[in-house]
Amino acid sequence: MDLKTLYRSVIMDHYKNPKNKGLINDENYLTVHLNNPTCGDDIIVQLLVKDEKIIDLRHQGKGCSICCAAASVASELLKNKSIEEALNLTQNYYDLLMGKELLNKNILEDALAFEGVGQFPARIKCATLAFKAYEKGLDPLKGDN
Numbered sequence: 030m031d032l033k034t035l036y037r038s039v040i041m042d043h044y045k046n047p048k049n050k051g052l053i054n055d056e057n058y059l060t061v062h063l064n065n066p067t068c069g070d071d072i073i074v075q076l077l078v079k080d081e082k083i084i085d086l087r088h089q090g091k092g093c094s095i096c097c098a099a100a101s102v103a104s105e106l107l108k109n110k111s112i113e114e115a116l117n118l119t120q121n122y123y124d125l126l127m128g129k130e131l132l133n134k135n136i137l138e139d140a141l142a143f144e145g146v147g148q149f150p151a152r153i154k155c156a157t158l159a160f161k162a163y164e165k166g167l168d169p170l171k172g173d174n
């Protein structure tokens with residue numbers, strides 16, 4: 030199996046069997062709603078942060094396979110990370126899509142599968158929507174003790 034085929038199967042697997050899908054009715058969760066009108070992607074994410082650590086991430090929405098798969102991948106990648114680590118991983122993910130050289134690609138785990146999306150500028154928004162939503166929730170908490 031070549032890398033392209035492997036990456037495609039990772040994306041399809043997350044699309045068909047999304048992790049951490051479904052919202053939680055709990056006021057301790059931060060909720061962020063974002064959409065991407067160019068593709069029709071619409072997503073709501075939730076974050077539960079305790080002691081500057083992300084203990085749970087949830088997502089729910091409608092969208093293309095890339096958007097939905099990325100929401101699942103993000104929810105796994107950022108789980109149990111500190112706010113700083115999560116924002117750093119998110120930045121690394123954006124850099125990957127922009128074709129920048131990363132010091133250590135492997136920290137991105139399944140998110141590496143989206144590397145090829147960078148070749149389709151119209152789809153970059155699909156691949157980053159969930160990450161942007163999580164980032165929007167985390168950004169105000171940055172450096173907050």
Ligand code: ZN
Nearest residue numbers: 068093096155
């Ligand atoms: Zn999309």
